[in-house]
Amino acid sequence: MEWMAWTWPTAIFFVVIASLLITFTILAIKFPETPRVGILQIETTRGDRLFITLLGSAFINLAWLGLTDITQWAALGLCLIYAVAVFRWV
Amino acid sequence: MNKTVNHKAWFLVLPVLILVAFSAVIPLMTVVNYSVQDTFGNNQFFWAGLEWFEELLNSDRMWGALGRQLAFSAIILAIQIPLGVFIALNMPKGGFWASFCLVVMSLPLLIPWNVVGTIWQIFGRVDIGLLGHTLDWMGVSYNYTQNPVAAWITVIVMDVWHWTSLVALLAYAGLQSIPQAYYQAAKIDQASRFSVFWYIELPKMSGVLMIAILLRFMDSFMIYTEPFVVTGGGPGSTTTFLSIDLVKMALGQFDLGQAAAYSLMYFLVILLISWVFYTVMTNLDKRDGV
CATH class of the missing domain: 1.10.287 (Helix Hairpins)
Incomplete structure (x- = not known):
């Protein structure tokens, strides 16, 4: 991954976004809402x-x-x- | 009948997911990654933090391009939507001439953007172009390479020439779907032509017009090819819209970090406007549905 020049701050940023999305997907499945x-x-x-x-x-x-x-x-x-x-x- | 629950079907979506990730999600993530770094080529990157964002937000360059872009979109919408509706209202309702009009109207939409740019680039030239030469002959000072007003008029007229048909075709489709009973009722009430338009045709067209506005707005907001071919963003930077400016920055100056920050902000503005349009449209649908 070196050639794409990834950095820790961007990695953290995307991990936060991804975990938010996953959390909300699980929430939507477990507790359906109107x-x-x-x-x-x-x-x-x-x-x-x-x-x-x-x-x-x-x-x-x-x-x-x-x-x-x-x-x-x-x-x-x-x-x-x-x-x-x-x-x-x- | 009870459906069988089988979550294994989700695996069928996997190839699409991988493809989209590879072609869209990861490249977008790369842009975010570049926006906080600086490079001098040779694939060497240096941490820059939020510097690029700060620099762009405090410079006139991006605000100028954004202002011109918004002005351009507003002007072409203000011309194309009423003009398109007007054309649709005056098109034949059926028979040979209706098909003829539809075909003729679709022609500009089929021309590649680069070609449209080239057509107008030549059409407007004073030395060999029909429009430029005629205007010059009539004594009108018109030179889109030197006069910003002429450049703006050329770019706007070109966009109107290219895209009004789309609005007209959509509006025409909307008009065709209005049942005759509405017109008959209006006739019984002795409604004027304007009342028919205002109380029947316009409300019935509103959904399709929203789509037309959204399409035209997004297309004009991201316009690149046509003005680039005609004016190249000039004279000076008077017709440099966001995409043109972005390409200059990314490929001309090779400022990858700054360009990445620029494109992210561009993307955010588009995302915001699309969301507003989408929300308004779905809510209108729901209200109509009740």
Whole structure:
């Protein structure tokens, strides 16, 4: 794998995403759910909410990177709050 | 009848999964991997962290290309959607002329993008092109290689020429699926032509128009070939859209790391817009279904 120049941080990033996907797949099989309508007025399942969380987190991180000089870990904290909010209300 | 539960069938999906992983997922992962590194060729990579993202977010280059790209997509949508609907409304409803119109309308869609670019590149030239020469003869100053306004007009007219047919064909299909009873009811009510359009045709076409808008938006947002052949992104960088800029960065300057960061942000914007469109479309369907 040397020739593809993989690095540990990217590996960790993808392991986190992959394990999230696997966890949510197992959850969906073990505990089937009915979609619900949240504040966005759209029907969402857990998978949809995960997608909204991940996509939103990407934009939060980019905005943080472009607008502030504060450490990026703070953006990650903000993403966690955002994730909780999405799973609670969307 | 009870279906047999047999999860072994999932193994049949495995070849597709491997193929997609090999051709799409892993290359995308490679882009993420490159975006946090720098290379000077020779397959030697150096850790750069989030530097590329930060640099791009604070430079005018990407924002400029994004702004031009959004302006381009907005302009062509604003022209092509109403024009396509207008053409569809005025097309014959049946018989020989309907088929004739459909064939003629489909022709531009069959031409390869590179060829469309070349056609317009020559068509607009002042020395040998019909359009350029005629405009010059009429005393209109038109030179798409030097004048940004002329370049924009050329690129937009070219896209309208190439893709309005798609909108018209989709709208036509939508119109054809409206049952005659609606028109008869409108006639009994003595509805005006505009009311028929506004209360019957437009709502009945809305689903198919959403698809047309989505298709045209995505295609125009990723446009590369046609403007590249005609203007090469110029004059200056006035018609450099996101894809053109990205190729310049990745293949022209060979800034793999920066280009990877650029393409990831490009991808995120497309992902966001597609998701919004998709959500709106499926929710409209559900509302219609109830």
